[in-house]
Amino acid sequence: MSIDRDTFENTSEEELADLSVPDQVLGFLDANEDRAFKAREIASQIGVDEGAVSTALSRLKDRGLVEHKATYWAITDDAERLEGYSGYERATALFNDQLGTEDKEAWREHAPQKPHPSVEDEQ
Known part of the structure:
Protein backbone atom coordinates (compact mmCIF):
# COMPACT_ATOMS: atom_id res chain seq x y z
CA MET A 1 0.00 0.00 0.00
CA SER A 2 1.19 3.48 -0.70
CA ILE A 3 0.77 6.32 1.74
CA ASP A 4 0.40 9.97 0.94
CA ARG A 5 3.20 12.44 1.58
CA ASP A 6 1.54 13.89 4.69
CA THR A 7 1.22 10.46 6.26
CA PHE A 8 4.82 9.67 5.32
CA GLU A 9 6.06 12.86 6.99
CA ASN A 10 3.75 12.87 10.01
CA THR A 11 3.59 9.20 11.00
CA SER A 12 6.10 7.85 13.51
CA GLU A 13 8.56 5.13 12.56
CA GLU A 14 6.80 2.79 15.01
CA GLU A 15 3.47 3.27 13.25
CA LEU A 16 5.07 2.82 9.84
CA ALA A 17 6.85 -0.31 11.05
CA ASP A 18 3.44 -1.93 11.36
CA LEU A 19 3.17 -1.78 7.58
CA SER A 20 4.30 -4.78 5.55
CA VAL A 21 7.57 -4.53 3.63
CA PRO A 22 5.76 -4.12 0.27
CA ASP A 23 3.63 -1.37 1.83
CA GLN A 24 6.73 0.39 3.17
CA VAL A 25 8.51 0.10 -0.19
CA LEU A 26 5.51 1.38 -2.11
CA GLY A 27 5.00 4.20 0.39
CA PHE A 28 8.62 5.27 0.05
CA ALA A 43 16.33 -0.71 2.05
CA SER A 44 18.61 1.84 3.66
CA GLN A 45 15.93 4.54 3.65
CA ILE A 46 13.17 2.41 5.18
CA GLY A 47 15.42 0.37 7.48
CA VAL A 48 14.59 -3.05 6.04
CA ASP A 49 16.89 -5.87 4.87
CA VAL A 66 6.42 -0.50 -9.76
CA GLU A 67 8.60 -0.24 -12.82
CA HIS A 68 12.09 -1.69 -13.19
CA ARG A 81 -3.68 0.52 -10.48
CA LEU A 82 -2.26 2.15 -7.35
CA GLU A 83 -5.73 3.07 -6.08
CA GLY A 84 -6.86 -0.50 -6.65
CA TYR A 85 -4.02 -1.77 -4.50
CA SER A 86 -4.19 0.64 -1.62
CA GLY A 87 -7.95 0.84 -1.61
CA TYR A 88 -10.42 2.68 0.52
CA GLU A 89 -10.64 -0.01 3.20
CA ARG A 90 -6.91 0.02 3.96
CA ALA A 91 -6.80 3.82 4.13
CA THR A 92 -9.86 3.89 6.36
CA ALA A 93 -8.34 1.31 8.70
CA LEU A 94 -5.07 3.26 8.89
CA PHE A 95 -6.82 6.53 9.70
CA ASN A 96 -9.18 4.87 12.20
CA ASP A 97 -6.16 3.44 14.00
CA GLN A 98 -4.47 6.84 14.08
CA LEU A 99 -7.45 9.12 14.71
CA GLY A 100 -10.21 6.90 16.06
CA THR A 101 -13.44 5.92 14.36
CA GLU A 102 -15.91 8.51 13.20
CA ASP A 103 -18.96 9.17 15.36
CA LYS A 104 -21.72 9.35 12.75
CA GLU A 105 -24.27 10.80 15.18
CA ALA A 106 -21.92 13.65 16.12
CA TRP A 107 -21.37 14.31 12.43
CA ARG A 108 -25.12 14.38 11.76
CA GLU A 109 -25.60 16.97 14.53
CA HIS A 110 -23.38 19.36 12.58
CA ALA A 111 -24.57 18.46 9.08
CA PRO A 112 -26.57 21.13 7.24
CA GLN A 113 -30.32 20.70 7.42
CA LYS A 114 -30.93 22.27 4.02
CA PRO A 115 -29.59 20.62 0.83
CA HIS A 116 -26.85 22.29 -1.12
CA PRO A 117 -28.22 24.70 -3.80
CA SER A 118 -26.98 22.43 -6.58
CA VAL A 119 -29.14 19.61 -5.22
CA GLU A 120 -32.17 21.91 -4.90
CA ASP A 121 -31.88 22.80 -8.61
CA GLU A 122 -32.24 19.13 -9.54
CA GLN A 123 -35.49 18.68 -7.62
Whole structure:
Protein backbone atom coordinates (compact mmCIF):
# COMPACT_ATOMS: atom_id res chain seq x y z
CA MET A 1 0.00 0.00 0.00
CA SER A 2 1.19 3.48 -0.70
CA ILE A 3 0.77 6.32 1.74
CA ASP A 4 0.40 9.97 0.94
CA ARG A 5 3.20 12.44 1.58
CA ASP A 6 1.54 13.89 4.69
CA THR A 7 1.22 10.46 6.26
CA PHE A 8 4.82 9.67 5.32
CA GLU A 9 6.06 12.86 6.99
CA ASN A 10 3.75 12.87 10.01
CA THR A 11 3.59 9.20 11.00
CA SER A 12 6.10 7.85 13.51
CA GLU A 13 8.56 5.13 12.56
CA GLU A 14 6.80 2.79 15.01
CA GLU A 15 3.47 3.27 13.25
CA LEU A 16 5.07 2.82 9.84
CA ALA A 17 6.85 -0.31 11.05
CA ASP A 18 3.44 -1.93 11.36
CA LEU A 19 3.17 -1.78 7.58
CA SER A 20 4.30 -4.78 5.55
CA VAL A 21 7.57 -4.53 3.63
CA PRO A 22 5.76 -4.12 0.27
CA ASP A 23 3.63 -1.37 1.83
CA GLN A 24 6.73 0.39 3.17
CA VAL A 25 8.51 0.10 -0.19
CA LEU A 26 5.51 1.38 -2.11
CA GLY A 27 5.00 4.20 0.39
CA PHE A 28 8.62 5.27 0.05
CA LEU A 29 8.49 5.17 -3.76
CA ASP A 30 5.20 7.05 -3.77
CA ALA A 31 6.65 9.76 -1.53
CA ASN A 32 9.57 10.02 -3.97
CA GLU A 33 7.58 9.52 -7.17
CA ASP A 34 9.86 11.78 -9.19
CA ARG A 35 12.92 9.53 -8.65
CA ALA A 36 14.05 5.94 -9.19
CA PHE A 37 16.13 4.01 -6.65
CA LYS A 38 18.26 0.90 -6.34
CA ALA A 39 16.92 -1.77 -3.96
CA ARG A 40 19.75 -1.17 -1.50
CA GLU A 41 18.93 2.56 -1.39
CA ILE A 42 15.29 1.80 -0.62
CA ALA A 43 16.33 -0.71 2.05
CA SER A 44 18.61 1.84 3.66
CA GLN A 45 15.93 4.54 3.65
CA ILE A 46 13.17 2.41 5.18
CA GLY A 47 15.42 0.37 7.48
CA VAL A 48 14.59 -3.05 6.04
CA ASP A 49 16.89 -5.87 4.87
CA GLU A 50 17.83 -5.52 1.18
CA GLY A 51 16.73 -9.09 0.42
CA ALA A 52 13.25 -8.39 1.78
CA VAL A 53 13.08 -5.19 -0.26
CA SER A 54 14.16 -7.02 -3.43
CA THR A 55 11.48 -9.66 -2.89
CA ALA A 56 8.85 -6.99 -2.26
CA LEU A 57 9.90 -5.10 -5.40
CA SER A 58 9.58 -8.23 -7.53
CA ARG A 59 6.09 -8.91 -6.20
CA LEU A 60 5.07 -5.27 -6.68
CA LYS A 61 6.37 -5.43 -10.25
CA ASP A 62 4.29 -8.56 -10.90
CA ARG A 63 1.24 -6.55 -9.81
CA GLY A 64 2.21 -3.64 -12.07
CA LEU A 65 2.74 -1.26 -9.15
CA VAL A 66 6.42 -0.50 -9.76
CA GLU A 67 8.60 -0.24 -12.82
CA HIS A 68 12.09 -1.69 -13.19
CA LYS A 69 14.87 -0.57 -15.52
CA ALA A 70 18.45 -1.87 -15.16
CA THR A 71 19.05 -1.71 -11.38
CA TYR A 72 16.53 1.07 -10.70
CA TRP A 73 12.98 0.93 -9.39
CA ALA A 74 10.22 3.56 -9.50
CA ILE A 75 6.55 3.66 -8.69
CA THR A 76 4.15 3.23 -11.60
CA ASP A 77 2.39 6.27 -12.98
CA ASP A 78 -0.83 4.24 -13.35
CA ALA A 79 -2.98 5.94 -10.71
CA GLU A 80 -5.90 3.52 -11.16
CA ARG A 81 -3.68 0.52 -10.48
CA LEU A 82 -2.26 2.15 -7.35
CA GLU A 83 -5.73 3.07 -6.08
CA GLY A 84 -6.86 -0.50 -6.65
CA TYR A 85 -4.02 -1.77 -4.50
CA SER A 86 -4.19 0.64 -1.62
CA GLY A 87 -7.95 0.84 -1.61
CA TYR A 88 -10.42 2.68 0.52
CA GLU A 89 -10.64 -0.01 3.20
CA ARG A 90 -6.91 0.02 3.96
CA ALA A 91 -6.80 3.82 4.13
CA THR A 92 -9.86 3.89 6.36
CA ALA A 93 -8.34 1.31 8.70
CA LEU A 94 -5.07 3.26 8.89
CA PHE A 95 -6.82 6.53 9.70
CA ASN A 96 -9.18 4.87 12.20
CA ASP A 97 -6.16 3.44 14.00
CA GLN A 98 -4.47 6.84 14.08
CA LEU A 99 -7.45 9.12 14.71
CA GLY A 100 -10.21 6.90 16.06
CA THR A 101 -13.44 5.92 14.36
CA GLU A 102 -15.91 8.51 13.20
CA ASP A 103 -18.96 9.17 15.36
CA LYS A 104 -21.72 9.35 12.75
CA GLU A 105 -24.27 10.80 15.18
CA ALA A 106 -21.92 13.65 16.12
CA TRP A 107 -21.37 14.31 12.43
CA ARG A 108 -25.12 14.38 11.76
CA GLU A 109 -25.60 16.97 14.53
CA HIS A 110 -23.38 19.36 12.58
CA ALA A 111 -24.57 18.46 9.08
CA PRO A 112 -26.57 21.13 7.24
CA GLN A 113 -30.32 20.70 7.42
CA LYS A 114 -30.93 22.27 4.02
CA PRO A 115 -29.59 20.62 0.83
CA HIS A 116 -26.85 22.29 -1.12
CA PRO A 117 -28.22 24.70 -3.80
CA SER A 118 -26.98 22.43 -6.58
CA VAL A 119 -29.14 19.61 -5.22
CA GLU A 120 -32.17 21.91 -4.90
CA ASP A 121 -31.88 22.80 -8.61
CA GLU A 122 -32.24 19.13 -9.54
CA GLN A 123 -35.49 18.68 -7.62
